[in-house]
Amino acid sequence: MTTGTHVIEVENLTKRYRDVVAVDDVSFTIEKDTIYGLLGRNGAGKTTVMSILTAQNFATSGDVRVYGMHPYENAKVLSRMCFVRESQKYPDDALPKHAFGTAKLFFPNWDDELATQLIEDFQLPMKTRIKKLSRGQLSAVGVIIGIASRAEITFFDEPYLGLDAVARQIFYDRLLEDYVAHPRTIILSSHLIDEVSNLIERVLVIDRGRILIDETTDALRDRAANIVGDVAAVDAFVAGREVIHRESLGRVASVTVLGSLTSADRARLAEAGLDVAPVSLQQLIVRTTQHAASDSPSSGAAVRESAASEEGALR
Numbered sequence: 001m002t003t004g005t006h007v008i009e010v011e012n013l014t015k016r017y018r019d020v021v022a023v024d025d026v027s028f029t030i031e032k033d034t035i036y037g038l039l040g041r042n043g044a045g046k047t048t049v050m051s052i053l054t055a056q057n058f059a060t061s062g063d064v065r066v067y068g069m070h071p072y073e074n075a076k077v078l079s080r081m082c083f084v085r086e087s088q089k090y091p092d093d094a095l096p097k098h099a100f101g102t103a104k105l106f107f108p109n110w111d112d113e114l115a116t117q118l119i120e121d122f123q124l125p126m127k128t129r130i131k132k133l134s135r136g137q138l139s140a141v142g143v144i145i146g147i148a149s150r151a152e153i154t155f156f157d158e159p160y161l162g163l164d165a166v167a168r169q170i171f172y173d174r175l176l177e178d179y180v181a182h183p184r185t186i187i188l189s190s191h192l193i194d195e196v197s198n199l200i201e202r203v204l205v206i207d208r209g210r211i212l213i214d215e216t217t218d219a220l221r222d223r224a225a226n227i228v229g230d231v232a233a234v235d236a237f238v239a240g241r242e243v244i245h246r247e248s249l250g251r252v253a254s255v256t257v258l259g260s261l262t263s264a265d266r267a268r269l270a271e272a273g274l275d276v277a278p279v280s281l282q283q284l285i286v287r288t289t290q291h292a293a294s295d296s297p298s299s300g301a302a303v304r305e306s307a308a309s310e311e312g313a314l315r
Helices: 046-053 097-108 110-120 133-146 165-181 217-221 232-240 263-272 281-295 300-308
Strands: 006-017 020-031 035-039 063-065 082-087 151-157 186-189 202-207 210-216 224-230 243-249 252-258 276-279
Touching: 020 186, 020 202, 020 210, 020 243, 035 046, 046 063, 046 082, 046 151, 046 186, 046 217, 082 133, 097 110, 097 133, 097 186, 110 165, 133 151, 133 165, 133 300, 186 232, 202 281, 210 217, 217 281, 224 232, 224 281, 232 252, 232 263, 243 281, 252 281, 263 276
Parallel strands: 035 186, 035 202, 082 151, 151 186
Antiparallel strands: 006 020, 006 063, 202 210, 224 252, 224 276, 243 252
């Protein structure tokens, strides 16, 4: 569904907080009518990037343009974007209807009928003050605004983490249904990579403030394969290839290699009695991120400490 039209252009974007570089000289574009997955560990820079794109934060340097314009204090741009985040604050006495009423005033494409259906889908108690809602119900308020706004560009910064598995699936289903009927640009930040893998069309992986991967989901899936079988045979096949992960159990090895397999490769694998297993999007992103970290010249004690504190963030 990508049209080839850039709705967001980011060039050499950097954001520093004193001695910490949260976003490190990144450049990328966002296409019209495409669902993006903005993926990475906690603290990788995802929220900072989204905040700058939606004019809720300032860049230290670099250039950001949305529809060819700078977004900061630009009503023409901001009214076309919706930023939904888990930490969204509401007035103490606000009810869900107040949040939806405000959204209706701000977003010109707001759909009341859709919002009503989503309220029912998520079983949201409309007479309970927002500050008294459970974490899951609060997440539902943000999700409903994000979908029903039908903004031309919608950012979801993990506002659905409070939802249980059933409610998250409702979110994915309703988002995709409405996207097909009313295409727009959606940027979905998530740690639940396998859950969103069938939803996203393009992947942006950010790691320690830098863009590590910027590819279509289909192209990314073709980037790697797991080779499984006898250790000696596996080692012979992967010699000279870029290995990003390796596991062994006795005489059996499972090695993840980067690069598409040719027909000649597959014939050689069959002849050697080796199996080829697909690499899930989550496995590929986790292993690529870990591989990049181990290869980085800056991977010292501070980096190892940070990685340890975020262990399992993508799992």
